[in-house]
Amino acid sequence: MKLVVQVKLVPDAVQASAVESTLRAANEAACWVSEVSRRHFGLKGSVRELRGLCYVELKGRGFGAQAAQHVIKRVADAYQALRAGIKAGNLGAAGSKRRVKAESKPIVFRPDAAHTYDDRCLSWNYDARTVSIWTLAGRIKNIRFACSAGALKQLAEHRQGESDLVRRDGKLFLVATVDIPEPEVFEPKGWIGVDRGIANLATTSDGDNHSGRRLGRYRRWQACKKAEIQAKGTRSSRQLLKKRARREARHATHINHKIAKTVVAVAQRTERGIALEELRGIRERVTVRRDQRARLSSWPFHQLGTFIEYKARRAGVPYLEVDPAYTSQRCPRCGNTERANRPTRDHFSCRRCGLAGPADHVAGVNVRDRARSAWVFVNMPDPVPA
DSSP, X not given: OEEEEEXXXXXOHHHHHXXXXXXXXXXXXXXXXXXXXXXXXXXXXXXXXXXXXXXXXXXXXXXXXHHHHHHHHHHHHHHHHHHHHHHTTTXXXXXXXXHHHHHHSOOOOOTTOOEEEOTTTEEEETTXXXXXXXXXXXXXXXXXEEOOHHHHHHHHHHEEEEEEEEEETTEEEEEEEEEOOOOOOOOOSXXXXXXXXXXXXXXXXXXXXXXXXXXXXXXXXXXXXXXXXXXXXXXXHHHHHHHHHHHHHHHHHHHHHHXXXXXXXXXXXXXXXXXXXXXXXXXXXXXXXXXXXXXXXXXXXXXXXXXXXXXXXXXXXXXXXXXXXXXXXXXXXXXXXOGGGOSSXXXXXXXXXXXXXXXHHHHHHHHHHHHHHHHHHHTOXXXXXX
């Protein structure tokens, strides 16, 4: 299982200046290569074609052989991703404003965007917690980095491939890929169904509820503060808005990590699997009032599902996604399904058998029951040919 580990670089003033100037120069060079690619090949420039046009110029700008290759590959990969997004319809239909804008000009790389380093340009000393990194000013050694003990162990034992250097909020970070072996998935003795929502971020079939009230209150407070800052219209106010947006995103991420960790820990301790509703594309399928659109678009349900999935895989816990249709309207006791079973958002009451309870808890139970059936079907032996 591939994960990413982020470490914070702690350079001195001289080291920081050299690394930051190299990062800016690499992204300026990537913008130039992007312009060349757009002018000569449109959206179809390949690494080989760009190397023939740009490699000598990049060497003349002071980039080493590996650094020049990485700049060219970044640009080629960016255009490949753009072509894939257009083909998948992520930028709208042909002629749409967003698609025309993307196709009509070269891809631009931010001055602080991540730049790739391989083991020839970057080496790690895990015992001393330092790195040696290539810059335009030469190789700089003994740049200290900071991370947790767990992250350091993952780096030392499982780091693979390239690492990305990025500057964010005035700080330098290295983002490395680790390939952790997955334990064998055990045969579950039961299932925990998890219903995701807005008012309640996650409700399990055991009745455990992770309310979204505090997160919603925090988001509303942030929205008021951002409106006040945005009214100023100054450059510093725009910078502060970006800072607050990142802080809000980190807060939501932290909450999702805690919920996912709790759910997976319970499943692992009780030797049960975890089942979630398959909610891909829900924003396109669901129509809400105008005053609720911002709340729906900021609902971090996908991130929570991703966190639960990878934490479950890392712990060897079975994980399934099931059909979400009518989970909040179906009675888990008698099977009666109708909209009238849910008279309010929070309450469920079956019109046939009288089963009543919190609607999210009932939905979690239905998710659990569907996982039982799905697991039997998934693990059904293949038919023996006649």
